[in-house]
Amino acid sequence: GENVEQHPSTLSVQEGDSAVIKCTYSDSASNYFPWYKQELGKGPQLIIDIRSNVGEKKDQRIAVTLNKTAKHFSLHITETQPEDSAVYFCAASRGGNNRLAFGKGNQVVVIP
Amino acid sequence: KAGVTQTPRYLIKTRGQQVTLSCSPISGHRSVSWYQQTPGQGLQFLFEYFSETQRNKGNFPGRFSGRQFSNSRSEMNVSTLELGDSALYLCASSREIGGELFFGEGSRLTVL
Numbered sequence: 001g002e003n004v005e006q007h008p009s010t011l012s013v014q015e016g017d018s019a020v021i022k023c024t025y026s027d028s029a030s031n032y033f034p035w036y037k038q039e040l041g042k043g044p045q046l047i048i049d050i051r052s053n054v055g056e057k058k059d060q061r062i063a064v065t066l067n068k069t070a071k072h073f074s075l076h077i078t079e080t081q082p083e084d085s086a087v088y089f090c091a092a093s094r095g096g097n098n099r100l101a102f103g104k105g106n107q108v109v110v111i112p
Numbered sequence: 113k114a115g116v117t118q119t120p121r122y123l124i125k126t127r128g129q130q131v132t133l134s135c136s137p138i139s140g141h142r143s144v145s146w147y148q149q150t151p152g153q154g155l156q157f158l159f160e161y162f163s164e165t166q167r168n169k170g171n172f173p174g175r176f177s178g179r180q181f182s183n184s185r186s187e188m189n190v191s192t193l194e195l196g197d198s199a200l201y202l203c204a205s206s207r208e209i210g211g212e213l214f215f216g217e218g219s220r221l222t223v224l
Contacts, residue, residue, distance in 0.1 A: 001171075034213070043116070043202055043215035044155070089155065096210045098145040099168045102155035 002027040004092050006103030014111050019077045021106045023090035026071070030092040033066060033073045034100070038087045047088075048075070051095070080110045114139065116216035118203050124222045130191040133219045137184050137205030143167075144186040145213065146178060149200040158201075161186055162209050190221075198223045 003026040013019045025033075031052035036044035050057045050064045050073065057064050061080075066073040077084055087107050091100040117136040125131050137144050145168075146158040157170040161180035178188040184205075190197055200220050204213040 032210070036215075041217070043204075043217045046212055046214065049212065091155075093210075097168050098143060098160045098204065098206055098209060098211075098213055099157050099170070100147075100155075100213065101157070104154045 002030055002092055002094075002101035004090060004101050004103040006090055006106055008106065009104070010107045010109070012109045012111060013080050015080060015082060017080055019075075019080055019084070019108055019110075021075045021088055021090070021108070022072060023074070023092075023103050024070075024072045025092040025101070027092065027094070027101075028068075028071065029094050030101075032093045032095040033064070034091050035062075035064060035075050036089045036091065036102075038089065038105070044089060077108075080108075082110050082112055084108060085110045116203055116205050116214055118201075118216040118219050120219055121217065122220050122222075124224060125193050126224050127193055127195060129193050130189060131193060131221060132187055132189045133201050133203075133221075135186045135188075135203030135205075135216060137186070137203075138214055141205035141207050141214070142184050143206045143209050143211070144180055144184060145204045145206075146186070146188050147202045147204065147215075148172075149202055149218070150198075155202070158188065160209070167209060193223045195223050197221065 034049035063076040145160040160168040180186045200218040
């Protein structure tokens with residue numbers, strides 16, 4: 001099955017700086033790559049996703065890039081704010097179903 | 113618009129008992145998926161339902177089961193509980209299979 005790995009496990013950044021989280025996946029048939037943000041005591045919240053027919057997608061301060069050849073994708077958060085502090089999960093799937101393979105998550109801490 | 117609602121939010125059971133968790137998807141969403149979240153294994157897919165039919169099943173023992181009703185509401189059941197079943201059980205819904213997944217806040221199960 002699909003195996004998704006996330007690096008680094010913890011990331012601390014100064015407020016206003018950028019944060020980058022990288023994920024690699026193993027299944028070359030995967031074509032859907034969502035990112036979720038999970039705050040303490042809450043369920044994961046979809047923040048951005050990308051499908052294999054595009055290489056980059058941006059939504060305000062958040063962007064995701066995809067390199068299908070290398071089988072990795074990254075989340076970029078610019079101008080970080082304290083409310084960006086959370087655990088971020090990447091995931092991958094073949095599409096056509098809701099069976100997502102998740103990475104283990106990254107704890108992002110934004111230091112005011 | 114109401115989100116995904118899971119009940120109960122917290123519950124404590126003892127080994128050998130069984131438990132039933134309930135999920136009400138977002139209005140209009142016909143697909144419901146269940147995930148188990150633990151510190152060690154992260155987020156793992158349990159099963160997926162669409163139109164009252166199980167479409168996909170993860171690698172969990174037969175003690176884990178689920179169903180979906182005609183109004184798209186879903187329940188999952190775990191029988192003969194083990195200590196290792198202690199986890200946050202997350203329900204997610206989407207409008208169709210393979211669409212954006214929206215998670216509830218989860219049901220936290222503790223097995224003593």
